[in-house]
Amino acid sequence: MSVPSPYSAALERIPVTQKSVDAGGTRTAYWEYGPADSEMTILAVHGFRGDHHGLEPVVAQMPDVRWIMPDLPGFGQTPPIAGRTHDLRAYTEWLTAFASTVAPGAIVLGHSFGSIVASAAVAGGLETPRLILVNPIGAPALEGPRGVLTRLAVFYYWASARLPAALGTELLRSPIIVRIMSIAMAKTRDKGLRRFIHDQHDRYFSTFSDRETLRQAFTTSVSHDVRESAGAIDVPTLLVAAVEDDITPIAKERELVRMFRDAVLTEIDGVGHLIHYEKPREAASAIRDVIGIRGERAP
Template sequence: MIRAWTEHPARTGTRQQVPLDFVSPGDDGATRLSTSVALWHYAPESTPAPADPARSPSRSPRLLFIHGFRGDHHGMALIVDALPDYEIFVPDLPGFGATAPLRRNSGGRAEHTLQVYAASVEALAQQLGLGDDDVLVGHSFGSIIVAAHAAAGPVTGPVTGPVTGAGTASRRWRGLALFAPISNDIFTGRLLPGAAGVDAYYRLTRRLPERWAEAVLRAPIAQAVTNRSMIVAREPEVIDYIRDQHRQHFSGYADPQTLLQAYWASSRHTVTEFAPALQLPVLLVPGAQDQLSTPAGQRALRDLLPQGHAEVLRDTGHLLHYEKPAPAARALRRFLLSLD
């Protein structure tokens, strides 16, 4: 089925379970973290033409997509649909969707910090055999994760030794693409009132017994507030789709503790803090009406990137992956072809 605003039929991915086992970042090597990642693999339908027809075509980059906070692989589906000629991998992050939280080899669950999520991306990339010809893509919180991962220190080519965390086993990617990148500290300026309200909501749930916290976190009112504050689209079909996606997947987290740790990681960091260290081509694709960043913040982020390029999508905000998937995919395709 082709929805009017998506422009492309849905692709069918193959689900895989990918075991992860890696040393906890910043640890002395004694603590290992592990889980089994649910991942959807989309085989390419054809090979895209090179940017310059006079050149012999190189292998098309494979793409690894990292979704945002309170999401899972479903959030990336419409952009994946619009790139049928690329091989794409889309995991559920640890603690979200069908992927269980990370656990320590010594027993008990791990703390899901930004550094841990960045290290899990490295471990996953190694398991998938991704190397310096491939491209890493992140949306929202995923943009922070992939920036933190890529800024940790590049290693040319695939990593063949043991994965030791984001600080020592990060690889050189061909490029990064960041959809709705988080450029601003949300606790400053015009973003502060909304951020303070959300922060109070999550702080409240930390104080509640788990059963009550679950009720608050999964309450329909939370989805309603998110929809009202984040949806920019005016087309009824698009609005209905977004509401249905949030109804199905907004509460697809494993447990309140993991969700709150991920919230803390997503709200206390930005892509901007890692930008100067990103010594590779980086595409920024913000929405012109992004509710979690400002135009000035996005420009500042672009200027900090040694090889940064931005394509701003009009008439959309932070939910551009739902509202403008075809334009977002076209921006990514242009970026990929420019890497040839």
């Protein structure tokens, strides 16, 4: 039985439609939230191992905005890209193709691993009026305060890919491992919110398509960061960073914002790498401030 979401009342007020489209070499599943005639559309890219559900708490705070939220190739309901290694180029080409087909001219938002994909795509030519990065990966994962844990994760994915198929997949989907990941990231002391976060990870962190695609995506996630793309991005950019993020320390985010031609940094205290779950109202407020929407807000 799933844990009730603290954001469900607000989210239930927002219309949602599930769709799919051929883009970038795969049949991409995506969800459209909010009014179809909204003056603003945001194309949101989720993080590693999750799917579109993770960003729903932010959507719940902005009912007047149209959101387009795909599942990344190899995650959720989107199959892998046939015949491709799931490296950064494959993901950026997929996102560019998807955006041009479904949401041309939309604001692009990326969370965590999605920040790497989104920034690389915009740097590579994806047209957007504005870029928003939530919990951006602003430094190499192996250099962060939890670099040792990242190295353990590298070994975990490496070993899982080399075990017999059934055993390796079982290890990757282990509820114990997923819970350890969830506990490591959550900062909130609210017991109800922590239960919700753990339930979300239990439900959606193991919906990847297969272990090899997952290994390739993980390798991509720890081999790149937003710094590689920042200097080539010429659209206004918002960075929404967490003061207690263990993956990219706030000091590195303060360095990252200066690498863009036109960027602002909003720092949110009392949260780590799960801004979208723990502080979605604050994230939505920062987004509203930069995109100029002062309309309806969630109760």
